[in-house]
């Protein structure tokens with residue numbers, strides 16, 4: 001059994017060594033606070049619980065972290081295991097320390113054991129994403145390290161679970177954070193429990209050869225130091241046997257027994273400056289025979305996890321190869337403690353502001369290769385903005401686009417689950433199905449056999465394409481009648497917009513030709529396709545529009561205007577062949593001034609009406625313009641006149657679209673690029689931010705007709721984060 005005093009003194013000594021001038025009174029208060037809170041709890045070995053936080057704090061101090069992190073480590077189990085609250089800790093030790101404790105608590109509560117290899121990367125990402133502050137991850141790694149060191153007191157079943165989790169999550173994270181020393185220790189302890197036979201075999205081999213190994217390493221070490229002293233290079237040189245797990249991995253990878261493995265030895269030469277690293281390299285190559293192809297310069301090209309050293313493999317006097325790593329003291333610190341070492345080189349600590357990742361900047365400045373970028377991507381905590389990681393009730397992890405809702409989750413599980421969803425529970429509580437999910441949420445879908453299937457709103461609520469596709473599929477299959485109605489009505493309104501008569505569809509000569517062009521067997525099939533979203537009405541009409549117009553013209557030429565023409569008034573106007581002004585023909589008025597209203601900017605193809613203004617001729621509005629709603633008011637009725645577009649060469653018309661968007665950088669550029677690609681002339685383009693992360697873009701541009709306008713509109717709506725559009729109504 002271990003004593004409080006022993007751990008307390010050891011922790012204090014380490015803190016004073018690693019952080020001279022630290023506020024020991026504050027640390028004492030945290031120790032007392034934690035000791036008091038945990039006073040009724042015992043470790044598995046029967047010792048007082050406080051020993052664990054003391055040991056974790058000591059590891060955190062050794063890493064070189066700051067005072068807040070040490071306080072966080074001392075208090076790290078208080079919220080989880082005692083009645084201490086966030087507010088209470090914040091009151092006594094500051095908000096930062098309290099936030100670190102809370103962050104660790106969140107990680108403790110999440111379940112990071114998964115049996116699926118494919119899930120590992122997601123688990124690691126989620127682990128990082130859940131920790132708002134990198135110090136939370138480091139405290140959690142220290143916590144795990146101490147628990148691993150005291151693993152012998154756990155039950156065998158628990159040992160296996162914890163060691164797997166360590167190999168899956170903690171050791172790779174330590175590696176990524178550049179903390180070699182901790183990574184090795186985690187791996188060696190894990191191997192001891194996960195494969196005791198292999199571990200035992202390697203350990204007894206190493207023990208049996210200990211004297212021999214030490215003698216060999218002493219010879220080499222003496223040879224190196226002798227030479228370096230002779231040329232006046234101040235150095236610290238030592239040899240070591242590679243760590244157990246890396247030997248185990250080599251045996252596995254090369255399928256060799258221990259006796260056949262040669263490169264078990266590694267030597268380190270630590271010097272004061274980078275030029276001396278290269279000097280030492282020259283001397284090593286002079287003293288021993290070089291193994292070709294094994295030299296690596298990680299000083300000029302650091303590893304993604306910031307590791308720097310020169311590596312070379314040479315062959316010693318007895319024909320035994322060994323590796324030599326040459327580095328400066330600063331590189332050594334970084335190699336041992338990784339990211340944590342950077343606290344030591346930055347004044348005032350790193351702080352909790354993620355934007356202030358000094359080392360990330362340094363890393364990006366020093367290395368431009370893709371590896372480094374990958375590394376930063378995988379590391380920087382707020383870089384997973386575009387993904388959210390949640391759990392099924394059984395602990396399976398599901399990765400979804402950020403902002404995803406229980407709807408997305410349900411369809412990610414199975415389309416059957418989504419289609420029969422009637423509600424959802426998040427973290428055990430009933431939640432609206434459009435609530436955005438948070439990292440680490442446990443999501444449960446409530447299904448019912450009586451469910452009526454998805455609603456059309458879901459298509460706009462869900463964030464993942466997967467969900468959207470599956471919902472569309474459902475509508476396609478289950479709701480044919482409804483789809484036909486829906487599709488028919490949008491098709492009809494599109495036809496109306498382009499002044500195409502529906503009767504054309506059933507013209508004996510035309511019908512089969514049009515259906516063939518659209519690739520449908522009958523009109524209902526096409527309406528159904530439009531109804532479930534497989535085809536847009538704009539596209540469908542666009543495909544057959546020219547054919548209908550051609551047929552219309554042919555019929556006119558044959559002087560059989562009746563069948564295809566809309567109204568007798570229309571045919572009347574045609575026969576009169578009135579003079580068109582600005583492309584518009586005003587019924588009953590031979591010649592007049594025409595202007596296009598600014599409120600609704602009509603373009604050819606729009607259904608339009610005219611209003612006789614006082615002194616400015618006839619102003620043309622879209623039929624659906626709000627300003628036309630008083631048309632039937634008896635006082636004004638006489639001033640509204642029938643107008644229509646003349647079939648003349650199409651001249652450009654100005655129109656305005658207002659786009660509703662989710663705010664993001666680069667959106668304006670995307671809009672501009674799309675407009676350019678669509679080859680339309682943009683007269684004006686501006687955006688403004690709205691509350692709630694939304695923004696609007698207003699774009700004024702020229703089109704020839706409604707078909708062109710709709711095609712531009714479709715392209716704009718295809719831009720990511722553009723969620724809606726409106727014709728301008730100034």
Ligand code: MN
Nearest residue numbers: 052076077143
């Ligand atoms: Mn703990």
